[in-house]
Amino acid sequence: MKRAWMAAALVAGLAAAAARLPAQSLVVLYLEGSAAQRTDGAWAPLSIGDELSPGASVRLEKLALVQLRTPGSAIAAITLTQPGTYALRTVLASSASLRSTGALRAAAIGFSRVLSGAGTRMDAVGGVRTENVPVEDLGDLGVDGTSSTEAPATDPIASARELIANADYPGAARILHGALPSASADRAREMSFYLASALELDGDVRGAMAALRAAPPRGSDDWALDATLLGARLLEDSFAWAQARDLLVKAGAAGADSERAPTYFFLLALAYRGTGERSEEAAALDRVFALDPSSELGRTAYRLRQGAP
Numbered sequence: 280m281k282r283a284w285m286a287a288a289l290v291a292g293l294a295a296a297a298a299r300l301p302a303q304s305l306v307v308l309y310l311e312g313s314a315a316q317r318t319d320g321a322w323a324p325l326s327i328g329d330e331l332s333p334g335a336s337v338r339l340e341k342l343a344l345v346q347l348r349t350p351g352s353a354i355a356a357i358t359l360t361q362p363g364t365y366a367l368r369t370v371l372a373s374s375a376s377l378r379s380t381g382a383l384r385a386a387a388i389g390f391s392r393v394l395s396g397a398g399t400r401m402d403a404v405g406g407v408r409t410e411n412v413p414v415e416d417l418g419d420l421g422v423d424g425t426s427s428t429e430a431p432a433t434d435p436i437a438s439a440r441e442l443i444a445n446a447d448y449p450g451a452a453r454i455l456h457g458a459l460p461s462a463s464a465d466r467a468r469e470m471s472f473y474l475a476s477a478l479e480l481d482g483d484v485r486g487a488m489a490a491l492r493a494a495p496p497r498g499s500d501d502w503a504l505d506a507t508l509l510g511a512r513l514l515e516d517s518f519a520w521a522q523a524r525d526l527l528v529k530a531g532a533a534g535a536d537s538e539r540a541p542t543y544f545f546l547l548a549l550a551y552r553g554t555g556e557r558s559e560e561a562a563a564l565d566r567v568f569a570l571d572p573s574s575e576l577g578r579t580a581y582r583l584r585q586g587a588p
Contacts, residue, residue: 312343385579395444518551
């Protein structure tokens with residue numbers, strides 16, 4: 280009963296936040312599979328180019344994917360990938376809330392830190408997904424100041440990780456795309472994982488999902504745990520909070536080392552926030568702060584725990 284009450288309170292809070300959002304239609308940018316929309320009447324099939332009001336609901340069948348954009352933009356504002364029914368007002372309110380609290384930025388910074396290697400710490404410039412730092416501000420530079428197109432190609436994964444650490448996600452994707460055709464099967468899987476990560480951090484959820492399908496991790500792969508974090512991020516990118524929670528809970532925190540654990544618990548907290556399990560969210564945020572209080576993740580976890588915007 281307590282959990283049901285908390286979930287109802289969360290939905291009410293999101294609905295109130297949504298009511299304060301300016302009314303803005305959304306346009307179907309991309310569609311795979313079967314999906315439908317309803318505003319007041321019956322369900323109607325979705326097609327690319329359809330315009331949806333913020334009060335509409337969208338229903339996805341299994342294996343469907345829908346990307347929605349705001350009018351005048353060519354970039355997806357909302358991506359839905361999991362079967363179910365979504366109220367757009369609630370989805371928009373959830374997205375706005377996560378952005379305003381800095382949760383999306385902090386999660387991206389934490390994940391970038393994990394990808395860049397143990398012991399690496401990023402400052403607040405890196406890892407901003409979707410609203411990332413413009414590429415022209417970063418230049419086309421690796422960490423040594425040389426152009427990424429001129430950097431030695433001896434290890435494309437190492438080069439891509441350096442570029443990810445510097446928030447040059449398009450540069451990392453270019454290197455990996457170029458190296459994939461000549462890679463062995465095992466190296467191709469690892470490259471596909473880092474390619475999926477770079478695309479996800481750059482806001483390309485659909486491309487990241489396609490790349491990740493080519494990167495099934497094995498237990499012996501040193502990036503297998505990172506693939507779980509990426510899978511959870513992609514689910515949270517598409518507002519599939521319960522699925523993200525279940526993936527993380529099933530994986531467990533036992534395998535997350537000191538570098539991965541803060542990101543693991545932060546993603547778990549966001550999943551619990553999305554499902555309305557507020558006491559579990561609070562416990563996960565407390566773990567983040569205890570593990571890494573001075574990082575962007577730790578500071579954001581503290582703000583979320585205190586209820587501050």
